[in-house]
Amino acid sequence: MFRIHIRAIHVPTYVIFGANTDVGKTIASAALTFAFKANNPSFIKPVQTGYPVDSDARFIKSIVGSASIKTLFKYTDPVSPHLAAIQESRIVDDDDFVGKVKEEVGLSQDQAGVVFIETAGGVNSPTISGTLQGELYKRFGYDAILIGDSKLGGISTTISAYESLLLRGYKIPLILMFDSNYKNHEIIEKECKTKVILLEQPPSKHQDSEIDIKNMVSYYQRQNLDRIVEFLNDYHKNRIHDLEEMKSAKGVWWPFTQHDLVKRVMVVDSAVGDKFFVYENGKIKQLFDGCASWWTQGLGHGNTKLALAAGKAAGRYGHVISPETIHEPKHLLTQKLLELTNNHFSRVFYSDNGSTAMEVAVKMAFNTFIKRNQEKLPTDSLKIIGIQGGYHGDTIGAMDLSDPNVFNSRVSWYTGKGMWFDAPVWELSQGKHIVTNIPNHEPVQYDRLSDIFAESRSDLKGYYRELIISRLKQATEDGMVFGSLVLEPVVLGAGGMLFIDPLFQRTLVEVVREPQTWNPKSPPIPGKLYLISVIFDEIFVGMYRLGNNLPSVSPLLGVQPDITSFAKCLTGGLLPLAVTLSTDEVFQSFRGNTKMDALLHGHSYTAHPVGCSVALESLEIYKNLKGNEWNPSKILQLSKLNKIKRVNALGTVLVVELTSAESGYLSNAAGDFVKNLYENGVFVRTLGNVVYIMASQTTETKVMDEMLDLIASLLK
Amino acid sequence: MFRIHIRAIHVPTYVIFGANTDVGKTIASAALTFAFKANNPSFIKPVQTGYPVDSDARFIKSIVGSASIKTLFKYTDPVSPHLAAIQESRIVDDDDFVGKVKEEVGLSQDQAGVVFIETAGGVNSPTISGTLQGELYKRFGYDAILIGDSKLGGISTTISAYESLLLRGYKIPLILMFDSNYKNHEIIEKECKTKVILLEQPPSKHQDSEIDIKNMVSYYQRQNLDRIVEFLNDYHKNRIHDLEEMKSAKGVWWPFTQHDLVKRVMVVDSAVGDKFFVYENGKIKQLFDGCASWWTQGLGHGNTKLALAAGKAAGRYGHVISPETIHEPKHLLTQKLLELTNNHFSRVFYSDNGSTAMEVAVKMAFNTFIKRNQEKLPTDSLKIIGIQGGYHGDTIGAMDLSDPNVFNSRVSWYTGKGMWFDAPVWELSQGKHIVTNIPNHEPVQYDRLSDIFAESRSDLKGYYRELIISRLKQATEDGMVFGSLVLEPVVLGAGGMLFIDPLFQRTLVEVVREPQTWNPKSPPIPGKLYLISVIFDEIFVGMYRLGNNLPSVSPLLGVQPDITSFAKCLTGGLLPLAVTLSTDEVFQSFRGNTKMDALLHGHSYTAHPVGCSVALESLEIYKNLKGNEWNPSKILQLSKLNKIKRVNALGTVLVVELTSAESGYLSNAAGDFVKNLYENGVFVRTLGNVVYIMASQTTETKVMDEMLDLIASLLK
Incomplete structure (x- = not known):
């Protein structure tokens, strides 16, 4: 059956990216977690290499005892995840990776007041499968926090990382970085349309880990981290306020639309591949764009290329x-x-x-x-x-x-x-x-x-x-x-x-x-x-x-x-x-x-x-696409259903005409069917009692199969 | 008088950018210069900080004795140019900087077989005025060579730097980088549509500078640098071939154009601000886009924002x-x-x-x-x-x-x-x-x-x-x-x-x-x-x-x-x-x-x-624009010229109707005037004997003044 993913938005969830490796990402992540320690923060490290010697999660736990922490995929070698995965023969497929992170974030959101997900390396570092991190994480639709680079050259790496995140569709409310003599933040703040918050340089690592922790806690206590809480809380409040306000669609005159008949305004927060991320009553719902956005989608939404x-x-x-x-x-x-x-x-x-x-x-x-x-x-x-x-x-x-x-x-x-x-x-009718x-x-x-x-x-x-x-x-x-x-x-x-x-x-x-x-x-x-x-x-x-x-x-x-x-x-x-x-x-x-x-x-x-x-x-x-298709035998079965007058399938187009007395562009016979599809995560538009689903040229055949099964179950 | 800049394209000229500071940019630049040592290479370092202790130009000269080298702006402090310039109270205005570099490149091109311009820091590092380097150098229209980052995290910094260069309109034929255990180049080559050439890691610096130079020369001799020469020569040959081929505009059906009357096809290689970079007979000519590309240009060509x-x-x-x-x-x-x-x-x-x-x-x-x-x-x-x-x-x-x-x-x-x-x-006629x-x-x-x-x-x-x-x-x-x-x-x-x-x-x-x-x-x-x-x-x-x-x-x-x-x-x-x-x-x-x-x-x-x-x-x-205008008194003077029937100027629009027996859309009375404007660097289109020049909303008033002077001189 077609899977639908709904996520809460009332729990702020941020993906933390580094402008480069070695910019103090984990120290900054700990600052974020520490800042929210009264809010039951959750910290997720999807991939940790160099484990168990290195463990960002453990470090955070040692600083913020009250935080819920989790490391999902662990590798021993302290190298890039894609190399470690090959070396240790534990490659994780992107879909599995995304599924696992979604699941963990979902569990966290049930309890936590805020969720931080810390990436590994820089924005465009490869993740386990070799897919670039920024590319893979955009499939979640979370906002990003960028940890800036305070070192010599850090203006350039930070601005470039910021631009790479923008090109991948992230909202970036905050750049968090350490102060340094180079004053990198000044130009970064001018060039990036994003709030920059500065932290003092952290103390150097103490050999005695207990003292180190004490030093760090005292460091965090000195940083006036309430600035961060206040800023991010405001941001999140405004973010939801903006989504709510958009529902009115004030001033917009929609094409081909009788405004008096509009029942629901779809607030599209973002879109990736075949899916819209739609805001609805405090939740973000993923919907398959079954009209291919007026038949335009060939290569999917939010395509970085x-x-x-x-x-x-x-x-x-x-x-x-x-x-x-x-x-x-x-x-x-x-x-x-x-x-x-x-x-x-x-x-x-x-x-x-x-x-x-x-x-x-x-x-x-x-x-x-x-x-x-x-x-x-x-x-x-x-x-x-x-x-x-x-x-x-x-x-x-x-x-x-x-x-x-x-x-x-x-x-x-x-x-x-x-x-x-x-x-x-021509049509397929009753088989x-x-x-x-x-x-x-x-x-x-x-x-x-x-x-x-x-x-x-x-x-x-x-x-x-x-x-x-x-x-x-x-x-x-x-x-x-x-x-x-x-x-x-x-x-x-x-x-x-x-x-x-x-x-x-x-x-x-x-x-x-x-x-x-x-x-x-x-x-x-x-x-x-x-x-x-x-x-x-x-x-x-x-x-x-x-x-x-x-x-x-x-x-x-x-x-x-x-x-x-x-x-x-x-x-x-x-x-x-x-x-x-x-x-x-x-x-x-x-x-x-x-x-x-x-x-x-x-x-x-x-x-x-x-x-x-x-x-x-x-x-x-x-x-270079290998092609996809609507499964011929499933189509044949569909055409035999009593509620279906005809089916046509060709290329990415699937048409199902419902049996109905009235027909034509102004008919609303398909209303219930469309509503049921929507509830099951498929957004479609109709031409009277003709319902069509249009995949993009990159939609996987297995997703198309799932949709055919869904249609069969709804019309049986 | 309106200034026109023409540059030769037969001498390949590349701007060398680093994916980050400390990626071995100068060593790689020396490799490039060394590779072309038979071609009378020219090396220009527009900005050098930390001078005279640091001098990339001197290093290159020591390796490639035959190269012509030049450092243009020198600062003592080994920090980012924008900081050094403030510290040493020697800030250089962007226009002056561009002018100086253009002049030096021009001189070099007269003698050299290839010109390399090495930037400082990373792609988005600020230059003397604080303007980001990638942003400022795009005003030249040269192609870029990116020195990749071989270190841990270097995949991300290299890809992001590459993306930042793309967003600023650079062609990037080559990423040159050092090999390392991380094998960064593999993913970089896959993600960026660009040739990657690898060099071995250079020997570590020897205290004795004479030995160091010997070591480096022998290192360069081992690198089979002919690969680079061959690749860049091919690239350059194809680049010019492509520009030549475009002149035919094969298959294009132009709007509003009688193809039989077309005398010249403008091959636009790139465009920045108000200017087209037009390829013509082995040269790139900068032309003011005086029709604001069919009245569309408000904020200029190639606007990174x-x-x-x-x-x-x-x-x-x-x-x-x-x-x-x-x-x-x-x-x-x-x-x-x-x-x-x-x-x-x-x-x-x-x-x-x-x-x-x-x-x-x-x-x-x-x-x-x-x-x-x-x-x-x-x-x-x-x-x-x-x-x-x-x-x-x-x-x-x-x-x-x-x-x-x-x-x-x-x-x-x-x-x-x-x-x-x-x-x-209404019009302005005879004053x-x-x-x-x-x-x-x-x-x-x-x-x-x-x-x-x-x-x-x-x-x-x-x-x-x-x-x-x-x-x-x-x-x-x-x-x-x-x-x-x-x-x-x-x-x-x-x-x-x-x-x-x-x-x-x-x-x-x-x-x-x-x-x-x-x-x-x-x-x-x-x-x-x-x-x-x-x-x-x-x-x-x-x-x-x-x-x-x-x-x-x-x-x-x-x-x-x-x-x-x-x-x-x-x-x-x-x-x-x-x-x-x-x-x-x-x-x-x-x-x-x-x-x-x-x-x-x-x-x-x-x-x-x-x-x-x-x-x-x-x-x-x-x-936030402060506005610009056509100088009222210059306009008034213009309207008094015998060859001019009327002048209208409002906002960014200047209209000059020539005195002529015939008029209307199909008239060609303005032909000579238009030709003269073109020769002087201003591209305009006419409506019969009505010649208009449209600035963009960001064109500087002084440029508009120069054009009014030019018109006056041509029609006096």
Whole structure:
């Protein structure tokens, strides 16, 4: 069953990092523990090397007798944990490590007033498995205290350690450090947005351990440690106050949201991998982000590699105006995109999101159409061919690509400019793979999903052809002039997660490229020219959403568009960047002697270096992923449940349509199911009675299995 | 006169940073210098403390006799440079420091085959002025070599130092470090995307300096240093190859660009502050970014604070779906925006760029209009009132807000949906402040610019009122129904940098809020309700573009809109984020019992944490800026030149319209002037014969003065 982790936040819990090894981390940790000795402090040392000669926990216990102390993983060799673990053949897997620490912290929180977890070495020192400490500990979502470096050079190591913690998403309320002649704290305080508290240099170690302890206790007593207690208590109080206050979401106007119907505001304290850390009634609850944050998550939340990719481009360029300039991230990303789509396209046009990418695509398509048809056509009334239920964004031009629907019904300037086919869909229903919603035709059953996608498949081809041609003929006879075919290939997303029969889309593309068969009013063009161009909107389905080997889904359909668009997963799920790719013919149609002939479209941050750098890093990571999948046999079983009308699973996408009288975007049939998923740690959004769970491309198959089991148990 | 810095790139030049103090940086630097001893190496030590007892340069000279060596700033005290400088009362200003180093490197490059610059301490150690070293040295644009830390804890310090360098925009081709039992290099090599070269541990220091030198020379001879030469030579060759290759900008489709007319591709190697580092024929040329990268730059290129703000949100959240969720950066930015606009607005709607912010604004305005007018109106043909030459973005909805112009003339789906006023403008012409382009009225002259902006001004008010009312009456009688007034307040940007008479815009806003005076076909609404709502498009002019105290420019006009939009400078100039702010009435108009009543608009990355975090940091920095300005008397002199038709200067914007027969967006009259500016180190873009230079909000006034002098000298 899917595991959910809830942790109390009323017990302040801090991870203590050192700016370097040998900065007095344990002495400082003891100071923290000592400071809180009236609060029943708990001290956890997850990894201790050099044990039992060295034991930070024992030292702390000797100073703060009342503290609860614990050392979790002990190694004899006094070296880095990753080396000791290899030497002593006791390597601990990251998941086990995290599980064990969580468990211990949980036990501590039941009794303690404050919990300190002391790391080993510096921020980026490897832990047992070799994973960097800062990286592994971010999975807990605790705040950090950094022990600064007071030595010569300590300004640099402290600020760099601080920056490494920031890049890994830590809040760092406090830098604690020792005073020294170098006065390192002065510049550290100026550069880091963090409170710095100074301790005097501790006394040197006395050979007699009893005297040493006495010396240390007296040292701690001299340090006015109430400063620390006061500061951290205030911090913690404000931290909870801020989380509480955020619940009101004051001043925020949410997209696609009827504010009067909002029942719960999710206060997201942080997010790591597939999980949100959500604040709720004094607790932090981990929730699987089952909508992949509006289908954007490819590489998970709080991905340090992407954070670094963003930071490095920001530091090297900031933004660079786009026209007539080139910078390395833009150059390399452009080459990579052309290569990933097998050099079918020749140009990449950058913009900011799916809507703008599609507006650009349409401008490209219509211009190409005009150039292809070397004569005056009534271009101001050009229409597009689409599929019912398509969605391409919320700017007016993008809206006009869709048939009338709930999204555009109240928009004054919406005027759907096209003709849309009601298309056949495939699904898994009652254990059977079927293609259904075929106009005037019974559903057709297939043995396997791969049969439906087979490029050799021809069963319904003739039927589809006739259907398409007759409708197009009628429309052109009625006076419509089509400038482009616009498709979301394979899956229609926002329109209800409709998985279109690939044969239908393939046939549609083929037919519109044979204009003479259906467009009697437009002259046939000889040679390679076709009348209208084909746009794919891969904003949702592209960039590996539908499969480990599918940067573009064109291979699934076996046909290529003239223009395609990507966004969402392009940046791994971090920030906005969109691209529209075109064939050379499309690009050439804008060449000429005047600026007027050019594509006069652009946005301020076109091809911003940060976005390009993050996308480049993402594509690098995607390439090396081994892939994941929704378990086919579990899916099959799911589809047999009475409460389920259909299941679709492809790539990281799982769709479950519930059996219900009412359906559509405004339906709330799935309410209870969604609520139950939430209670079990899975956050999902629905499209009416269509519930979807979207994993990221890095979600482990075993987690996906757990979710399938959860769904089965909730709907059985 | 404006200074331009050009540096050769054919001589490889590296800044050597240490992961910490005491990592053997000088021994490693000597290895690098020794390795290249056949190439006439040059070694520069910008700052040496502990001199003359310590001298890294002297040590290197003793090892590599043939090297040219130089120590620039020497201090006696063996402490951090910032402390030594205070102690010895010899503080060096950052600009002077940079100037001196540049000069020395320049001299070295004339003779040397390779130049090494050794820093002091660690990456983030303060330099003489207290500025962090990594921060100051990025102003040179050289690549970095990092000397890794081989000691216990050195994995962490090395990786953190590496990350700090990345955040400051350095390319780091090489980490050089000593081998040790800890095998630090193994994890460092795995985590950092950089070549690691290992050296054996050096021999311990011999008391007899002559023997010590012999020992060291023999040590270096054993290290097979050709590995380093080979690697760095390859790197350098590839680096130049890559820059050369980028010139083709293969596959890039530039926005707003006729590719056939492109004469020069600017290869931007990096950018710092106001400057691009542009690669051109084997040289790196520094160019002032005089178009503020399409008007986005508020806080300069490569701003480390913004890089950190981006990195920390990326590390803490990645992206978080927007509806019904809140996260700290979104929460805090929302409060800050409402506060900066004096709580006139109640809600913030997030989107990605100016176009989308304006599409949202129009949807808001029309819905408000419908709610205000509680009866059936022909809402599908709602029109807007605007000003000729306005520009609001390139999506179809945003385009339809503008009158027909060169941008939209070839766009099939463009159908301008409004009525536009030809508005009076102010300018400085032949030394006089005038308001001109007043329909059927002579230009009016004013003593000072502040007279034109005076809120008490009433001279042309009656005239403007009549003009506006009569035109509106006529239009409504002709059957137009207006849903909104859409203005770029104060300045029309892309339409030609037209500075509209503020009195005209103020009067226009006032008139449209008195519907009964001019709209006989629409019923007057009693009480506080007005018929149409007013949108300000502050995407260009907002966020301090027009003045140090002007997050919004509404105070300049003395009237407030119902809805306003910001983007561009909102993120300091780093990445896309846009907001549309509305009054509570506007927000309330979307409330209801169904989702259908809501504003069903959104983009995947709505209110992405990275953007919100960067914007928040930017607003914090803007608040503390002391401001800058274009020198009023220099401006006045400029306006008297024969070649100049008009000058406008406001905030960071300077506009110079050249005297020319032809004008407009497609004109190329300014070509020579632009070329001359470029040759003198200032990159600008034009709007026809309108040349503008846009500083960032952090550009120093003295730099702006230099540019005014340059312009005067070029156009005299």
